Amino acid sequence: MIALVIRDLKLAMRSGGGFGHALAFFFAVALLVPLAVGSDSAILVSVASGMIWVAALLASLLSLDRLFSIDFEDGSLEAIAVSPLPLEIAVCSKICAHWIATGLPLAAAAPVVGLLLHLPGEGYFWAVASLLVGTPALSALGAFGASLTAGMKRGGLLLSVLVVPMSIPTLVFGAKSIALAVAGASNTTAFLLLAATTLTAVAIAPFAAARALADSLR
């Protein structure tokens, strides 16, 4: 399982920076926000906590397309499926690898994006914390979506249509835990609910994705 995680990470790094793309997209969306809504600091402050989460969600979505489809096309997914490793565990490894390659860098870059969007000082800790806790859910749900569209030639758009509605609880609780902290209120409930949503997603997604992949491979 760990070998699979390392393999995926190596592939992500060597195929022209899988780390880089999601991160670059994160910054690109952060750049679009002030250009679209205006550079007025008051406006930016009011949307910053939400836009960090929207940008993270989009960046995470963008990198999902290749999660299973490349392995599906070159046959390595079949090799993984016939190996003694249960498919569910293989999916878990994929989720881990995807999270290390996207979720972790996004959380690390969140303070910089926060700075660009004039996020008030109380928000920085919670921006990093909520992304650390919330992005595993995005990776898990994304893996489920990617498993549904694995065999398709142009599944990218459908993948987004399927994953975005399922990511709504994560987005709401994640953005709320930053926004409440910025407003000086207690954000414990929001943060705990965010963690609960992540646990739900991580518990369900491997089984559902393994089931869908087994179907596609038959």
Place this chain on the structure above:
Amino acid sequence: MSVWEFANPARFVRIVGRILAPTALLSASLLAVGLVWGFFFTPPDYVQGSAVKILFVHVPSALMAINAWIMMLAASLIWLVRRHRVSVLAAKSAAPVGAVMTLAAMVTGGIWGQPMWGTWWAWEPRLTSFLILFLFYLGYIALWHEVDDKERAADLTSVLCMVGSVFAFLSRYAVNFWQQGLHQGASLSLDRDTNVHNAYYVPLLLCMAGFALLFVTLVLLRTRTEIRKQHSAAIAARINADVR
């Protein structure tokens, strides 16, 4: 005899042929009576005026929008556990009907909201939940369209429906947490003493029964079409094989 006998497609088609006309007729008459009664023979509300009467379309369609998804969830589960083809085809047939019900609930809500709340749309928990539900319907329908192999499409959409249900349910509570509501509480429920006023109660019940039967009729009709489509595709495939 067990309920699973109806899972036989031939038997299902035979029974649908027999009950389709009565259910359609019953649904149409219930809707006709309920809507005419509701629109023309109920007094206007003393705050809302005549605008209140849109409730006879809004409440039943909102109810069926949610129930259609629950029915799809049950049918998908039956397909995954017992592999009855009729079940998954019924889920497939119910999705567009449910999506239209969701849309109808949102549109009638907007028409009512414009004079009452002063806006066509408010970012308010119930409205937002319905928009999210609509997105789930669209995703489910899109997945059916995109997968060519019938068996695979059935499996994938069923898994999506089950996982989607969990997160649709979570979203409902997430948006409640997200913002306070503007929408009034349920107009009627079984476990409360104060329901909507008697003048509206009976026609509303008639409309709800009519919408439920309309849903049943449409799903039966569409499921039968799906079965026949698969049947004719199978025949065509056999003829092609014979020719070769």
